[in-house]
Amino acid sequence: MMIFEKGSKKLTKAWAFYDWANSVYPLVISTAVFPIYYVSITSSFSNDAGDVSFLGTMWNPTTLYDYTLSLSFLIVAFCSPVLSAIADYMGNKLKFMKFFCLLGSLSVMCLFFFTGPETLWVALTFTILASIGFWGSIVFYNAYLPEVAFPEQQDEVSALGFIYGYSGSVLLLVFSLMMVQKPEWFGITDPSLAPRITFLLVGIWWLGFAQITYKRLPNNIFNHKPEKDYIWKGLRELRIVLKELVDLPQLKYFLVSFFFFSVGVQTMVLMAGIFGSQELGLPTTNLIITIILVQVVAIFGAYLFSKLSKKIGNIRTLKLTLIIWGGVCFTAFSLDINQANVDYYFYGLGIVLGFVLGATQSIGRSTYSKLLPETHDHATYFSFYDVTEKIAIVLGMFIFGLLISLTGSMQYSVLSLAVFFALAYAVLCRIKTTDLTK
Secondary structure: OOOOOOOOHHHHHHHHHHHHHHOHHHHHHHHOHHHHHHHHHHHHOOOOOOOEEEOOEEEOHHHHHHHHHHHHHHHHHHHHHHHHHHHHHHOOHHHHHHHHHHHHHHHHHHHHHOOOHHHHHHHHHHHHHHHHHHHHHHHHHHHOHHHHOOHHHHHHHHHHHHHHHHHHHHHHHHHHHHHHHOHHHHOOOOOOHHHHHHHHHHHHHHHHHHHHHHHHOOOOOOOOOOOOOHHHHHHHHHHHHHHHHHOOHHHHHHHHHHHHHHHHHHHHHHHHHHHHHHHOOOOHHHHHHHHHHHHHHHHHHHHHHHHHHHHHOHHHHHHHHHHHHHHHHHHHHHOOOOOOOHHHHHHHHHHHHHHHHHHHHHHHHHHHHHHOOOOOOHHHHHHHHHHHHHHHHHHHHHHHHHHHHHHOOOHHHHHHHHHHHHHHHHHHOOOOOOOOOO
């Protein structure tokens, strides 16, 4: 294994390149192709009320999908602190990261076998496992940030990761769009086969490009020598970190704010494709174009806001993004399927969303890293960051699905997310300014 010094360009770029590898999952699987494919397949065997049968119960397909994702996030939220504490104690974050990457990429490939009502269980089971694999690997990936970059580098390095991620995922999505829209170009006669091939490509891309990161990331940089009872020692490590976290008010306030704005950001990203398809009646091509716009604009958003954070500080930069997110929620609520040129309004909304998406995600990650105390337990600390985000997603998806069931519309679900952005802004106001987070 090649060893590079902390802060070196080769090391920070190798770390950031894992975003290139894994970001095809949240874009193609969580946001674009799979949700649209899922809606298309389930609608082909739903009853007159639009419900499908699963485990002897009739479900709204969208609500069933929401709850499936929520279950995966709960599993990650429960497991990641324990596994992260063990990884920190043993000094083997890289092995855990590799395991979850393998689980996620193989599970994505298995979605290829979802073709109809008899394989609905395949879609739901491997949606759960792929989600666990992705978010599980992200815990250990994020935990490397303070180990590969110095505090003054972390805004730009974090943004670089998202820039790589948005760029790579757009390339694969554009190829997927060509295959889905023009399957005959690739000698495909069955239209349903094209998106299923995409699922295979996502898994191969993710697992293949991850090898570049693996070759350069360090392992056990603190030279930990675990004893045999590493599980109990790892749990003790978790308890120590939790106690430290309680005594760090700035970090606590940030996690609370992060929880609230993650409810909004992650739910919006996960449900954007289904919102455009079902609520606004937009065809698949329009939805994919919008999603590509989001990714492209997010590249510039991540870069520009990382520069802005140097001038006005991380906290003020985050506050600005939250104000814009609130505006996105109100605009989405006002859209109507019968509105003239609704597709152009949706494009515009996607551009604004993309501009703040990259900024919120990259600045949020680097701000948390900067607020950490001097510690060897980076994976454990970032597991709390991850748990906060996962619980937020569970709440967001639950509220989104519940309001759909109660109102029969997604518009009030979207509007409800504005409340969480407002709460996040209010909590950020309680964080005292520092040299790194003004």
